Every structure is written in C-alpha cells, then in structure tokens.
Ligand SMILES: [Zn+2]
C-alpha cells in the first residue's frame with residue numbers, strides 16, 4: 001500500500017487547489033490512502049498568515065467527510081499538522097482533544113526564543129553557531145515528542161543547512177529523539193518536500209535511515225503537498241531507497257491509533 005500522509009489545503013492560505021483536486025490526483029497516481037494534514041490554528045493569532053482559523057475547522061472536517069463518501073475507492077484520513085512551540089502545550093492538549101484526528105504530525109516550524117518570524121528552514125542569526133541552531137531546534141523537537149500529544153515526527157531535520165550535515169555534531173540528541181519517539185509509539189515521516197527545495201534531499205536525509213531502523217521506528221511518507229500535483233511527490237525514489245531497509249515497517253493510522261501496514265511486496 002502507498003499512502004501520502006501529509007497534504008495541505010488552500011485553507012492555510014499558502015497552498016492552492018481544491019481539496020477534491022488533491023484526492024483526484026491521489027486516485028490518478030494510484031495511492032491507496034491519503035491524509036489531509038493542514039496547519040493547525042494557533043493561539044493569539046500566532047502566524048495566522050500560514051494556517052487555518054479556528055472557525056474554519058468545521059468546514060475542513062466536513063469537506064473531508066464529504067470526500068470520503070464521494071471517493072470510496074481511496075481511504076481519506078482527517079489529520080492535522082500541529083506545531084510544537086514552548087508555551088502552547090495546554091492549548092495543543094485541549095485543541096487536539098476536541099477533534100478526534102486520525103493522525104497528528106508534530107512539526108517544529110518556529111522556536112520560542114528565536115527572533116519572531118524566523119522559520120526553522122530559513123533562519124538567520126549572527127550570534128549562533130550552526131551546532132547551536134541545530135541544538136535549539138532538536139531540543140524543542142524532543143520536548144514536543146515528550147508531550148505524548150503527537151503521532152508522527154514531521155520533517156525531522158527541517159532546520160538543516162547544506163553547509164553542515166545535521167547528524168555530524170548533534171547525533172546524541174537525534175538518537176534521544178528517536179528513542180523517545182519509540183517510547184511514545186510514534187512514526188517518523190519521510191517528507192519529500194525537501195526534494196523540491198534547494199537542499200534537494202528529503203526530511204530527514206537518507207543518512208537517518210540506519211538510525212530509524214535501529215530504533216525500530218515505523219515510517220510514513222508525506223509529500224507535504226501545497227499543490228495537487230505534489231501528491232505522492234518522488235515516492236518511487238523513496239521506495240527504491242527504502243528497499244535496502246527491509247526491517248523498517250510502514251505505519252498506518254486510524255483515529256489516532258498506530259498499526260503496522262502490510263506491504264504489497266511482502
Ligand atoms: Zn511543516
């Protein structure tokens with residue numbers, strides 16, 4: 001089975017295409033399953049320019065329900081891409097409890113303490129070394145995993161710069177994140193959006209695969225589609241890489257519960 005577990009909608013204001021077009025694209029390329037995972041509303045209008053409004057949640061979930069009925073040939077899940085940001089824990093806990101999502105992706109896009117508007121993939125600092133920047137990001141990610149509120153670690157090494165591999169000096173913290181993720185029964189996402197960016201590799205990089213295998217963590221694949229044509233982006237390339245790691249299983253989600261998916265090739 002092939003699933004794309006990371007798909008946005010125009011509700012986040014920086015993606016295009018109707019939700020139905022994403023479904024049609026998924027059917028066209030032969031996916032068995034997709035999850036809509038648009039950007040979660042955050043408190044006090046935080047980063048409101050790139051996410052849904054709280055009052056849009058009902059329309060989002062209703063459209064997913066409608067598409068589930070209209071396209072029975074594909075499994076459509078209702079998920080969310082939730083930011084972890086220090087200080088938002090109570091909000092996140094209450095919000096995620098209110099909606100019974102099939103899956104919740106943990107993403108660190110912003111870091112409390114960094115200058116406002118500094119995205120984790122376009123940061124700029126004059127007073128921090130690359131290793132410190134990586135440590136800030138990875139420590140926030142670890143705290144997010146430890147909350148137990150999330151199902152999948154999204155774009156794990158989003159902060160990476162081509163100038164310094166993330167695994168080089170921060171491997172202890174990364175191993176800690178993977179160990180904790182295993183304890184929390186999470187999955188790791190291979191996010192192919194990096195292949196559409198200058199960095200030209202997925203998040204996380206292929207060099208993480210041996211660590212993921214060692215930690216016994218299952219994977220999900222996500223295109224992070226912001227346009228219908230992104231659905232399933234570069235999945236054959238990823239599958240080809242993954243064939244060297246037969247021990248790595250694929251995770252499946254239903255109503256927030258993880259299970260291991262059977263592979264067609266097995
Ligand atoms: Zn993201």
Ligand SMILES: [Zn+2]
Pocket residue numbers: 006008081224
């Ligand atoms: Zn995303």
